[in-house]
Amino acid sequence: MAYPRLFEPFQIGNLHLKNRVAMAPMETHLGEPDGAVNKEVIAYYRERALGGAGLILVEFTCVDGSDGFSSNVPQLRLDNDRFKAGHAKLVGAIKSGGAKAVVQLSHAGRQTKESVIGKTPVSSSAVPLNSIYMSAVPRALEDHEIRRIIASYANAARLAMLAGYDGVMLHGAHGYLLQQFLSPLVNKRDDEWGGDFERRLRFPLEVIKAVKAQLGDKPLLYRLSVLDGIEGGLTIEDSEHIAPRLCEAGVDAIDISWGSLDRADIILEPMSVPEGDRLPYARRIRHATGKPVICAGVMRWPDKSEQAIIDGDTDMVSLGRTLLADPMWPIKAQRGQVDQIRPCTSCNWCIRELAQSRSVACAENPRCGRETEPEIGTYGAGLRAAVVGGGPGGMAAALMLDQAGFDVTLYEKRQRLGGNLITSAIPPGKDKLFWYHEFLVRRIEQSKINVRTGTKVEPDMLRADLPDVVILAGGSRLAPLDLADSGGLPTAPAYEALIDEITLPRSSAERPILIYGGGETGTETAEHLAKHGHHVLLVTRSDAKFLARNAEALYRIHLLQRLWANEAIRILDHTKLHSVDSELVTLACEGKLIQQPAAAVLFAHGLVPDTELAESMRGIDVPLFSIGDAAQVARIGEAVHDAYRAVQDLRRLILQPEPVAC
Numbered sequence: 178m179a180y181p182r183l184f185e186p187f188q189i190g191n192l193h194l195k196n197r198v199a200m201a202p203m204e205t206h207l208g209e210p211d212g213a214v215n216k217e218v219i220a221y222y223r224e225r226a227l228g229g230a231g232l233i234l235v236e237f238t239c240v241d242g243s244d245g246f247s248s249n250v251p252q253l254r255l256d257n258d259r260f261k262a263g264h265a266k267l268v269g270a271i272k273s274g275g276a277k278a279v280v281q282l283s284h285a286g287r288q289t290k291e292s293v294i295g296k297t298p299v300s301s302s303a304v305p306l307n308s309i310y311m312s313a314v315p316r317a318l319e320d321h322e323i324r325r326i327i328a329s330y331a332n333a334a335r336l337a338m339l340a341g342y343d344g345v346m347l348h349g350a351h352g353y354l355l356q357q358f359l360s361p362l363v364n365k366r367d368d369e370w371g372g373d374f375e376r377r378l379r380f381p382l383e384v385i386k387a388v389k390a391q392l393g394d395k396p397l398l399y400r401l402s403v404l405d406g407i408e409g410g411l412t413i414e415d416s417e418h419i420a421p422r423l424c425e426a427g428v429d430a431i432d433i434s435w436g437s438l439d440r441a442d443i444i445l446e447p448m449s450v451p452e453g454d455r456l457p458y459a460r461r462i463r464h465a466t467g468k469p470v471i472c473a474g475v476m477r478w479p480d481k482s483e484q485a486i487i488d489g490d491t492d493m494v495s496l497g498r499t500l501l502a503d504p505m506w507p508i509k510a511q512r513g514q515v516d517q518i519r520p521c522t523s524c525n526w527c528i529r530e531l532a533q534s535r536s537v538a539c540a541e542n543p544r545c546g547r548e549t550e551p552e553i554g555t556y557g558a559g560l561r562a563a564v565v566g567g568g569p570g571g572m573a574a575a576l577m578l579d580q581a582g583f584d585v586t587l588y589e590k591r592q593r594l595g596g597n598l599i600t601s602a603i604p605p606g607k608d609k610l611f612w613y614h615e616f617l618v619r620r621i622e623q624s625k626i627n628v629r630t631g632t633k634v635e636p637d638m639l640r641a642d643l644p645d646v647v648i649l650a651g652g653s654r655l656a657p658l659d660l661a662d663s664g665g666l667p668t669a670p671a672y673e674a675l676i677d678e679i680t681l682p683r684s685s686a687e688r689p690i691l692i693y694g695g696g697e698t699g700t701e702t703a704e705h706l707a708k709h710g711h712h713v714l715l716v717t718r719s720d721a722k723f724l725a726r727n728a729e730a731l732y733r734i735h736l737l738q739r740l741w742a743n744e745a746i747r748i749l750d751h752t753k754l755h756s757v758d759s760e761l762v763t764l765a766c767e768g769k770l771i772q773q774p775a776a777a778v779l780f781a782h783g784l785v786p787d788t789e790l791a792e793s794m795r796g797i798d799v800p801l802f803s804i805g806d807a808a809q810v811a812r813i814g815e816a817v818h819d820a821y822r823a824v825q826d827l828r829r830l831i832l833q834p835e836p837v838a839c
C-alpha cells in the first residue's frame with residue numbers, strides 16, 4: 178500500500194475511521210428547493226465515499242430555516258423532522274460506500290441577504306458585512322433569540338443522530354454565526370454574550386454543551402477559523418487559547434480553516450497559493466489542544482498529505498476541491514496510481530458556479546454534480562471521430578470519444594497539445610494548470626487516440642475522408658481592431674509572447690512593451706513580461722478599476738495587488754490605441770492624441786470565436802459540434818463541459834434510446 182500513514186486507521190473519540198482522509202464540507206446546491214436531500218445529493222456523496230475517503234463531512238446544513246440560510250439556492254437543512262428521512266438515505270449511501278458520515282451544522286448569521294431569509298440578517302452585533310460576494314447590515318440578536326438558536330443547534334444534532342450520522346461538526350468557521358460571536362471585529366456586545374474574550378466565547382461553548390448532550394457517545398467536531406485575516410480580528414494566538422476551551426467543553430477534533438467572507442481569498446485559496454498553506458496553523462492548534470486536528474487547504478497530492486501526517490502537522494487531511502476534480506483520489510493514491518489523479522488546479526471555476534447560483538461543478542470533471550446522468554458508455558464502437566483543436570476542450574472531447582469506443586483522430590496545428598491551457602499556465606502563479614495539462618497529455622498517450630500535431634485542418638481534408646463525427650475545438654482569434662495606421666513596430670497577439678512564438682526586443686521604462694487590453698490576458702502578460710525583465714505599459718480602454726474584470730474573483734484580488742505593486746508595469750486607463758508606426762504608437766486619451774515610444778505592441782483587447790472551419794463545413798452530412806472558444810470565448814471549464822455535452826448528445830443521437838417503453 179502506498180502512503181501508509183495516510184491510509185492507516187484513525188480514531189476521533191470512539192469513531193473508527195479506515196484512513197486519515199476526510200472529504201471537506203462543500204455546499205453543493207444540489208438539494209431540493211426546500212433544502213431536502215434528493216437523489217442528486219445522494220449520488221454525489223456516494224461517488225466520493227466509493228472513492229475511498231474514510232470520513233465524509235457533509236456540507237453546510239442549516240439548523241434554523243427562519244434566519245440561518247446563507248444562500249437562496251438550495252442549501253441542506255436539518256431543522257425539522259421532515260428532513261430526517263432524506264439525511265438517513267444520504268447516511269446510508271455514504272456508509273455503503275465505505276465511509277463514515279458527519280454533518281456540518283451551520284447558521285449563517287449576517288453572511289446572508291434579506292432576499293434570502295425574508296428579513297434583516299442577524300448577528301452578534303449590528304456590524305455590516307461588505308464582501309465581494311454579499312453585503313448585509315444585520316441587527317444584533319436578542320438574548321431570547323440567542324437561546325432559540327442554541328436550541329436549534331441541539332435539535333439539528335438530535336435529528337442528525339436519528340438519521341444515523343456518525344457525528345456532528347459545528348461550522349465555526351468562514352465568518353458564520355459562531356465566528357461572529359468569537360470575533361472582536363463583529364461582536365461588539367457588552368452583555369453575557371460579548372464584551373471580552375470570555376463572553377465572546379460563551380455562545381460557542383453553550384452551543385457545544387447543547388449539541389454534545391444530543392450525541393451520546395458520538396464525536397463532536399468543530400470547524401474553526403483560526404484567524405480572521407483582518408487587522409483587529411482573531412489571530413492564531415487567540416485561537417491557541419480558544420481551541421483548548423472548545424475541547425474542554427466537549428469538542429473531539431478541530432478542523433482547521435480560516436477567514437470569513439471578508440477574506441474569502443483565504444477560505445478558497447486561488448491558484449497562486451501553494452499546497453498545504455494551512456498546515457503550520459494546524460500544527461499550532463494540534464499542540465495547543467492535544468486533540469486530533471483535520472486540515473484542508475490546497476492538499477492536492479498524496480506526497481504532501483503523507484508528509485503532513487509524518488511531520489505531525491495534522492492528524493487527518495481534508496480534501497475539498499481535490500475531490501470535486503477527482504472523487505477517486507484516495508483509492509488512486511492508496512494504489513500508488515498518482516499519475517492517474519485528475520489534479521485540481523484551484524482555478525475556482527467551481528466557486529464561480531456557486532456564486533452564480535448554480536449547483537456544484539468542476540471545470541475538469543464534467544460529471545461532478547451530475548452523478549445521476551447516464552455514463553458515457555461504449556456507443557461509438559466501429560465509428561470514427563475527428564477532433565480539430567488540441568486545447569483543453571479538444572483533448573477532453575477526444576478522451577471521452579475514445580472512452581466511448583470511437584476511433585479518434587485529434588488534430589492540432591501547433592507542434593504541441595495544450596492550446597490555451599499552456600498560455601494560461603505560463604503567467605506567474607498559474608503553473609498548477611500545467612498539472613492538468615500533463616494529466617490530459619498523459620491520458621491521451623495512454624489512449625488509442627491518433628494525435629496529429631503540426632497539422633492545420635482544411636475543410637477538404639475532412640470532406641475527403643469524412644469521419645462519422647466532427648468536433649471543432651479550434652479556439653479563438655483576436656477580435657478585429659480598428660487601427661488608423663499600423664506598421665513598423667513588432668506587433669503580435671499577447672498569447673504569442675506568452676508561448677515565446679515571438680522574440681521581443683529589449684525594452685526600457687522610456688520605450689516599454691505596450692500591451693493593449695486590460696483583461697485577464699493583458700494583465701497576466703504584463704506580469705509575465707515584467708518577471709522576465711521587461712518594462713510594460715498596459716493600456717486599457719476602461720477604468721483601471723476594471724482591470725482583469727473577468728478573472729476569477731479571488732485570484733483577481735491577488736493578481737491586482739501584485740500588479741499595482743509591480744514597478745515595471747505602468748497602467749494607462751481610458752485610453753485607446755490609435756495607430757502604430759515604426760518608432761511610436763499614438764494613443765487617444767481624453768480627446769487628445771499622445772505619442773508614446775514603444776519597443777513592441779502586444780494585442781490583448783479581446784478574442785472572438787474562430788468560426789472559419791465551422792462555416793466552411795456547413796452542410797456536411799455528419800454530426801458536427803463546435804465547442805469551447807470555437808463556439809463562445811470563455812474559460813477552460815466551459816470548453817471541457819461543452820465537450821462533455823457534445824459526447825452525451827452524440828450518445829443520444831446515435832443510440833436514439835426511446836424515452837419510455839410503454
Ligand SMILES: Cc1cc2nc3c(=O)[nH]c(=O)nc-3n(C[C@H](O)[C@H](O)[C@H](O)COP(=O)(O)O)c2cc1C
Binds near residue numbers: 475496498499531537
Ligand atoms: C464548492 C465549495 C463549497 C464549499 N462549501 C463549504 C461548506 O459548506 N462548509 C465549509 O466549511 N467549507 C466549505 N467550503 C470550503 C472547503 O471545505 C475547503 O475548506 C476549501 O475548499 C479548501 O480546501 P481545498 O483546497 O481542498 O478545496 C467549500 C468549498 C468549495 C470549493
Ligand code: SF4
Binds near residue numbers: 499502521522
Ligand atoms: S473547478 Fe477548478 S478549483 Fe474547482 S474543483 Fe475543479 S479544478 Fe478545482
